[in-house]
Amino acid sequence: MQKAREVMNVKGLESAGLVLPEPLKKTVFDLPSEEKMNIEEIRLRAMRPATICLSGGYERKLFYLGQPCVVSPNDLQELMENATKSSIHSYSHSIASGFLTLEGGHRMGICGTCVQKGGQIVSVGDYSSVNIRIAKEYKGISDGILQQLLSGGEFENTLVISPPGLGKTTLIRDLIRNLSTPGPAAGQGYRISVADERCEIFPHKDGVPQFDPGDKTDVISGAAKAEAIMLLLRAMSPQIIAIDEITCTEDSEAILAAQNCGVRFIATAHADHVGDLCSREAYMKLMSNHYFKHIVSISVHKGKRMYRLQNFGGMEHV
Amino acid sequence: MFKMLGIVMIVCSCTAMGFLASSRLSLRIKSLGELIMALEIAESEIFFKLSPIPQIMKSAANATGGGVREMFLELYQKTNIVSSSTFSEKWLSVLKKSQDRLGLSPGDIEVLSELSTFLGRYDAERQTNSLAYIRRRLETALADAEEEQKSKGKIYRALGAASGLIIAISFF
Numbered sequence: 390m391q392k393a394r395e396v397m398n399v400k401g402l403e404s405a406g407l408v409l410p411e412p413l414k415k416t417v418f419d420l421p422s423e424e425k426m427n428i429e430e431i432r433l434r435a436m437r438p439a440t441i442c443l444s445g446g447y448e449r450k451l452f453y454l455g456q457p458c459v460v461s462p463n464d465l466q467e468l469m470e471n472a473t474k475s476s477i478h479s480y481s482h483s484i485a486s487g488f489l490t491l492e493g494g495h496r497m498g499i500c501g502t503c504v505q506k507g508g509q510i511v512s513v514g515d516y517s518s519v520n521i522r523i524a525k526e527y528k529g530i531s532d533g534i535l536q537q538l539l540s541g542g543e544f545e546n547t548l549v550i551s552p553p554g555l556g557k558t559t560l561i562r563d564l565i566r567n568l569s570t571p572g573p574a575a576g577q578g579y580r581i582s583v584a585d586e587r588c589e590i591f592p593h594k595d596g597v598p599q600f601d602p603g604d605k606t607d608v609i610s611g612a613a614k615a616e617a618i619m620l621l622l623r624a625m626s627p628q629i630i631a632i633d634e635i636t637c638t639e640d641s642e643a644i645l646a647a648q649n650c651g652v653r654f655i656a657t658a659h660a661d662h663v664g665d666l667c668s669r670e671a672y673m674k675l676m677s678n679h680y681f682k683h684i685v686s687i688s689v690h691k692g693k694r695m696y697r698l699q700n701f702g703g704m705e706h707v
Numbered sequence: 708m709f710k711m712l713g714i715v716m717i718v719c720s721c722t723a724m725g726f727l728a729s730s731r732l733s734l735r736i737k738s739l740g741e742l743i744m745a746l747e748i749a750e751s752e753i754f755f756k757l758s759p760i761p762q763i764m765k766s767a768a769n770a771t772g773g774g775v776r777e778m779f780l781e782l783y784q785k786t787n788i789v790s791s792s793t794f795s796e797k798w799l800s801v802l803k804k805s806q807d808r809l810g811l812s813p814g815d816i817e818v819l820s821e822l823s824t825f826l827g828r829y830d831a832e833r834q835t836n837s838l839a840y841i842r843r844r845l846e847t848a849l850a851d852a853e854e855e856q857k858s859k860g861k862i863y864r865a866l867g868a869a870s871g872l873i874i875a876i877s878f879f
Contacts (some may be wrong), residue, residue: 475794476759
């Protein structure tokens with residue numbers, strides 16, 4: 390299992406690295422396998438050395454022929470050309486939102502000079518920084534907690550929390566796949582709708598999903614979560630709605646409104662612990678009503694991810 | 708006998724040269740017509756569908772024929788893979804390679820080369836405006852080419868045959 394994951398990580402990195410300009414591409418591809426499988430991000434900043442971020446938060450410079458790989462503005466331009474297949478216009482909406490989805494589901498964050506029209510960002514030019522985040526799909530990581538999220542065979546509202554970069558999206562992705570696929574735990578499988586505002590849970594490239602969403606999953610991408618939730622309720626009659634990152638009160642109000650339709654939710658939040666959320670306006674109503682019956686917190690212990698399940702009855706499973 | 712054969716060969720080859728010069732004018736007209744159609748398709752693909760460049764090249768290839776189709780098919784194959792060369796470089800190299808096959812004039816190539824400066828680089832509105840501008844210039848070139856064919860096409864053919872006959876008579 391571990392070996393398969395390592396191979397998958399290296400493959401993921403290599404598919405993301407295809408868009409890099411030379412000699413950066415060669416530098417990344419020539420890294421030792423044990424380092425490649427731990428790379429989570431590749432960061433390029435104009436006129437600064439390119440860096441890689443490894444599991445655990447360590448960031449180091451990349452070297453080519455003994456010299457730091459300094460990124461030129463032309464490198465960033467070439468990277469954008471590769472990432473968009475020379476078609477900036479086709480991705481203008483996504484670029485204006487600050488990111489691009491690469492083949493393989495990898496997410497490329499973009500910084501530069503924003504162009505505004507009517508108070509709205511319509512484009513980004515003069516690229517100054519790019520962050521390629523290597524997407525990962527670990528099938529089976531939610532197997533250990535799935536059963537405990539079901540009460541009497543029914544799924545209950547669940548929130549996944551952790552600090553950034555610990556794998557909330559990876560876990561929620563596998564949970565969705567598991568829940569929507571018929572099996573011993575999920576029975577016939579739940580009809581799940583995903584409001585994927587940032588195209589991060591189930592990114593698609595030219596209409597092709599880059600990860601396995603399960604048998605009964607419908608995904609709407611690019612729309613604001615509150616709007617997408619209402620749209621999904623009307624159009625797809627889901628049993629469960631999944632969203633990444635509750636960020637504003639509109640999101641939590643939409644969740645509470647959907648509660649009246651009998652829909653259950655899986656969501657994620659950036660937080661160290663539950664206490665963090667209780668003081669945030671966006672979560673106050675949800676937390677005070679004990680809306681989420683299960684909180685899954687992710688932590689890293691000796692390089693391994695741990696999932697701690699907290700039921701709002703006080704029970705804890707690790 | 709050999710003299711007669713030589714005369715026939717001279718007449719035939721001169722006539723063929725005249726027809727060749729005339730058919731080159733026809734080829735240019737055909738290619739310009741196909742290219743104008745391809746640019747119209749590119750404008751629609753960008754304006755209505757925001758299609759990426761490889762898709763545009765494929766649609767243009769599907770809608771055209773002959774050398775223009777081959778040119779867009781090659782561009783589709785080249786743009787559909789990630790490589791170290793830019794779209795601009797790919798466009799210019801394929802265009803240069805296709806010049807003879809399409810019978811285009813250096814002026815036509817110059818106009819088409821300008822596509823490399825904006826295609827795929829800017830927002831949809833700017834690209835469709837620039838494509839329309841290039842298309843209008845090709846339409847002007849097409850009108851000129853048709854005029855040239857009317858005035859020179861027959862002359863080339865007649866001149867070819869006549870020059871063959873003159874050479875033959877001078878030998879005779």
